[in-house]
Amino acid sequence: MENHSAKPKKTSQMTDEERLQLAEKLDKELDEYIAGLERRPYTEGWPEDRWREEMEKHPFFMTKPPEEGQPLSPLLEGIQQLKYDESENTPEELAATYKEDGNFNFKCKKYRVAIISYTEGLRQKCSDDSLNAQLFNNRAAAHFFLKNYRSCLADCRAALKVQPGYPKALSRAAECSFRLSLFDDCIAFCDEMLATSTSNKEALELRAKAVATKKRAEMQARRQAVARRKQEAEEKELAAAIKERNLNIEGQSGPEIKLKLLQPISPHGVQKRVHLSEGRLVWPVILLYPEYETSDYIQEFPEDCRFEDQLTTIFETPPEWDKEGKYRPENLRLWYEDREEKVKFPVNKENTLGETLSDKRIIIRNGTPVFCVEVVGKDRK
Missing domain, CATH: 1.25.40.10 (Tetratricopeptide repeat domain)
Known part of the structure; x- marks a missing residue:
């Protein structure tokens, strides 16, 4: 039996014109397919107006670390975990x-x-x-x-x-x-640095500065200690002098004198507390003139000085408010008024301040005795 083998089919090659027509056909079919697809907006990308903000959240693009309390992006949170x-x-x-x-x-x-x-x-x-x-x-x-x-x-x-x-x-x-100001510690640390490097300029300069500053601080501390001891001695002497005079001081109780009760509260009286000068008490005193609703503040009124002498000094030149010139020492009288206790009585202007304050009816409030001055006689209206 004779065996005949099948002959292969001969395929014809496409011409350039046929290839071009096929490509145009495929492009047209693809365009028609895309045109027939459902149109939906793309929502998975970064919004155009916030792309910088979104990039800043990405761990690969951020230029600064997240602020405290600021929520982290899932990617950054995962990396951190x-x-x-x-x-x-x-x-x-x-x-x-x-x-x-x-x-x-x-x-x-x-x-x-x-x-x-x-x-x-x-x-x-x-x-x-x-x-x-x-x-x-x-x-x-x-x-x-x-x-x-x-x-x-x-x-x-x-x-x-x-x-x-x-x-x-x-x-x-x-x-x-x-x-x-731990100068000893500073010097010790500098010495430790200099032990390994004797030419350490920073350590040498800081050590020298610490030594000099320590000396100045010690000198200042000694001066302050001397001043403090002097002040304590003066306050002790002042308290003894006031106690000896047995004065009536508001708020005072017990045998010990509380000098804080003698601190003036008047704006003029700041730093002008009663003090000792050559064994005598020197007080700040206020003189009130009820007729004109004004006053005089005497910063230093020695206890051995008479009221009459003080009034002569004050009215040596008539004040502006005394238009009539009637406030002359010989026309004036003094009196003490305690508005809280509703007590009022005259004060002899020929007496010294110390003699006047020894009267138990007079209460020294806020470290400043207060007296009223008025005109008497024919010049009084």
């Missing part, structure tokens, strides 16, 4: 991560946020002493820029305890000690 996951990171890795965060915020001058990051790093209690010392030192630097000098010094001491001789911690500890 992975970054700070205690099950995925060792204490050393977490401490290093928090240190990097702190350094970033420190460079951005967000010192309080940096302190939080360094503190979180220290809470990991990692076994790397060098890393712990850096965290203490960096937190100290953040405290320094916030002028929290005591906290800064405490962190410097902690860094030096973990890593003795830490140069940056020593330098900052010396500076903080100086600013806190």
Whole structure:
């Protein structure tokens, strides 16, 4: 039996014109298909008017860290969870991560946020002493820029305890000690720096400044101590003199004289409290002129001076308010009025102030005796 093999079909090649017609046909069909699709707006992209804001939320494009309390994007939140996951990171890795965060915020001058990051790093209690010392030192630097000098010094001491001789911690500890007027500590830190580098210019200058400032402070403290002892002695002598005269002082109870009861409250009487001068009491005194509703304030009225002498001095030149010129020493009389106790009685102007104040009816209020002056005789209306 004869076997005949089938002959392959001969395929004709497309001409360029046929290929072009086919391409146009396919393009037309595709256009018709696209045109027949349902038109829907694209909502998954970033809005054109807020694309910068959206990029700022993306962890790969943001130019600054999120503000405290600001909600995080899901992507950033996921990265953070992975970054700070205690099950995925060792204490050393977490401490290093928090240190990097702190350094970033420190460079951005967000010192309080940096302190939080360094503190979180220290809470990991990692076994790397060098890393712990850096965290203490960096937190100290953040405290320094916030002028929290005591906290800064405490962190410097902690860094030096973990890593003795830490140069940056020593330098900052010396500076903080100086600013806190802990001059002995400052000198000790400077000496520690100079022990390893005798030509350390910063340490030499700060030490010299601390020594000089300490001497001035000690001298000032000695002067203040001498002045304080002198004041205490004067107040003790004043209290004894007032007690000896047995005066009637408002608010006084018991044998001890309370000098605070003798502090004037009149605006003119500030810093003019009764005092001793050559063994005599010198008082601030107010003279009231009810007729004209005015007054005179005598800053220093010695207890051995007579009222008549004071009135002569006051009215040597007639005051502007005495248009009629009737306020002359010989036409005047004094009286004491206690409005609270409703007591009123005359005062002999020939008596001294001390003799007058010895009258138990006169109460010295706020450390300032007060008397009224009026015209008597033919000139009184």
